[in-house]
Amino acid sequence: MAADALVELENVHFARGPHTVLDGVGLRITQGAIVSIMGASGGGKTTLLNLMAGTLAPQAGRIRVAGQDLQTLNLEDLYRLRRRMGMLFQHSALFTDFSVFENVAFPLRRHFRLDESVLRKLVLMKLEAVGLRGAAGLMPAELSGGMGRRVALARAMVMDPMLIFYDEPFTGLDPISVGIIATLIRRLNDALGATSILVSHDVQETFSIADYGYILAGGKIIAEGTPDTLRASDSELVRQFLGGKPDGPVPFHYPAKDDYATALTGVWAAGEAI
Amino acid sequence: MAFMEFIPNLGRRTLRTVPNLGTASRFLLLSLFAVANRHFSIQQLLKQVYGFGVRSLLLMMVAAFFTGMVLGFQGYYALVRFGATSALGTLVALSLLRELGPVLTALLFAGRAGSALTAEISSMKATEQLSAMEMMAVNPLAWVVAPRLWAGIFVVPILCVIFDLVGIFGGYLISVPVLGVDGGTFWAQMQSNVAFSGDILTGLFKALCFGLVVTWIAAWQGYAAQPTAEGVGNATTTSVVTASLAVLGLDFILTAFLFT
Numbered sequence: 373m374a375a376d377a378l379v380e381l382e383n384v385h386f387a388r389g390p391h392t393v394l395d396g397v398g399l400r401i402t403q404g405a406i407v408s409i410m411g412a413s414g415g416g417k418t419t420l421l422n423l424m425a426g427t428l429a430p431q432a433g434r435i436r437v438a439g440q441d442l443q444t445l446n447l448e449d450l451y452r453l454r455r456r457m458g459m460l461f462q463h464s465a466l467f468t469d470f471s472v473f474e475n476v477a478f479p480l481r482r483h484f485r486l487d488e489s490v491l492r493k494l495v496l497m498k499l500e501a502v503g504l505r506g507a508a509g510l511m512p513a514e515l516s517g518g519m520g521r522r523v524a525l526a527r528a529m530v531m532d533p534m535l536i537f538y539d540e541p542f543t544g545l546d547p548i549s550v551g552i553i554a555t556l557i558r559r560l561n562d563a564l565g566a567t568s569i570l571v572s573h574d575v576q577e578t579f580s581i582a583d584y585g586y587i588l589a590g591g592k593i594i595a596e597g598t599p600d601t602l603r604a605s606d607s608e609l610v611r612q613f614l615g616g617k618p619d620g621p622v623p624f625h626y627p628a629k630d631d632y633a634t635a636l637t638g639v640w641a642a643g644e645a646i
Numbered sequence: 647m648a649f650m651e652f653i654p655n656l657g658r659r660t661l662r663t664v665p666n667l668g669t670a671s672r673f674l675l676l677s678l679f680a681v682a683n684r685h686f687s688i689q690q691l692l693k694q695v696y697g698f699g700v701r702s703l704l705l706m707m708v709a710a711f712f713t714g715m716v717l718g719f720q721g722y723y724a725l726v727r728f729g730a731t732s733a734l735g736t737l738v739a740l741s742l743l744r745e746l747g748p749v750l751t752a753l754l755f756a757g758r759a760g761s762a763l764t765a766e767i768s769s770m771k772a773t774e775q776l777s778a779m780e781m782m783a784v785n786p787l788a789w790v791v792a793p794r795l796w797a798g799i800f801v802v803p804i805l806c807v808i809f810d811l812v813g814i815f816g817g818y819l820i821s822v823p824v825l826g827v828d829g830g831t832f833w834a835q836m837q838s839n840v841a842f843s844g845d846i847l848t849g850l851f852k853a854l855c856f857g858l859v860v861t862w863i864a865a866w867q868g869y870a871a872q873p874t875a876e877g878v879g880n881a882t883t884t885s886v887v888t889a890s891l892a893v894l895g896l897d898f899i900l901t902a903f904l905f906t
Contacts, residue, residue, distance in 0.1 A: 427780060451783040459781040465774035479782040482685055482789075531782075 714816025767868025798861025
């Protein structure tokens with residue numbers, strides 16, 4: 373089991389100023405799996421992804437990717453490791469002054485001196501895989517949200533990475549695009565023999581493709597397991613999250629200083645919390 | 647009471663500013679030396695030189711033309727009282743070469759190309775393009791910042807030369823055909839009183855320094871901007887204001903050191 377772990381986090385702590393984002397997170401992600409990390413918005417999911425990609429450093433704890441301890445790597449080694457990673461950003465992050473073709477070709481051009489005909493084949497192959505070979509000449513501004521996400525997916529895959537991160541891949545897309553992206557994530561992960569880590573709060577779509585899931589709340593992993601195990605969980609917090617219930621362990625109301633009745637009858641001074 | 651608050655406020659501001667200045671200086675050095683990085687591209691540099699130059703050229707020429715003409719009028723007004731209008735060519739040329747050329751070029755460059763540069767880099771940050779680059783193992787300092795920084799350093803002295811030439815031509819048009827100063831005297835006085843190293847090179851050195859400072863401030867403001875729409879707007883405004891003040895402040899320091 374230990375030999376199969378591609379990503380391992382041990383007791384990771386991360387804070388932004390006085391605000392603790394992650395408080396002792398530990399997880400292990402096995403090779404070839406699609407693993408989802410779910411949790412409420414602002415709960416530290418993207419931070420966790422950035423820590424695993426080495427774009428942020430934890431204040432405490434250890435993060436190992438492909439057997440390498442990220443904290444001990446220098447920038448050059450980190451960049452070398454990142455050449456084997458891909459990331460799909462929440463807003464696609466396509467280069468607006470490059471065409472679709474050049475966006476996908478960008479990592480190849482920067483890292484390899486390929487013959488133009490070879491490069492063309494590689495790029496068109498990836499665009500064909502996401503169904504957008506016909507859009508190769510378009511500019512990012514001419515694409516719909518779903519198409520942009522697919523181009524970004526082709527770009528994340530173009531170096532045939534061993535590890536792919538997805539940051540909220542379904543957010544802001546129509547149901548058809550969500551279905552397409554979900555199918556592509558599963559199909560491309562299996563075709564490349566890669567490992568995918570997917571951060572999302574879209575429970576249904578995520579569970580339809582994930583092999584394993586973690587639920588993050590209050591800076592800690594509160595539950596983990598296969599989608600079926602998580603669905604069967606008797607934890608109230610897990611059930612509130614998966615069922616989308618407005619109130620529960622995560623309260624509907626933002627905490628107030630006094631009770632509602634006092635607030636209605638009391639005199640309110642400008643600037644004072646109600 | 648206000649004074650008691652002033653001291654801790656000053657301390658807090660200083661404590662905030664000093665590390666920022668350190669980070670910005672580190673950013674400058676890393677970006678300048680990123681020319682050695684394998685992701686630095688000469689093509690990108692030429693693209694930026696072309697973009698900065700063309701974007702600012704017409705503006706520079708119009709501004710220089712009017713500045714030269716105004717210098718012709720004002721210089722004539724001052725010199726005619728002493729019967730020294732023959733020195734008008736020298737006055738126009740020295741004012742432009744030593745002072746107005748570099749300073750106005752840098753101020754206009756900050757307003758035109760500097761603001762566009764800040765907006766571009768901060769938008770790239772807000773739309774995660776810089777993070778995407780890092781994830782693709784491409785150093786954004788080498789691919790995005792370094793070509794723009796070096797382009798600014800190259801372009802501002804070139805624009806300054808154009809500014810000087812157009813300005814002198816504007817001054818000539820007012821002095822000779824309009825105000826009746828002798829054309830031969832205008833050019834001859836200028837030729838004998840303008841020193842190549844003392845005046846022309848001094849001006850170009852100033853322009854080079856201003857180019858570095860304006861582009862540095864513009865790139866840093868973009869790179870350090872909050873990744874939101876408001877952050878992009880704020881960074882652009884701060885970039886122009888800071889760069890303009892920095893040019894005027896640095897101009898005083900350089901003038902004091904280079905004054906002979």
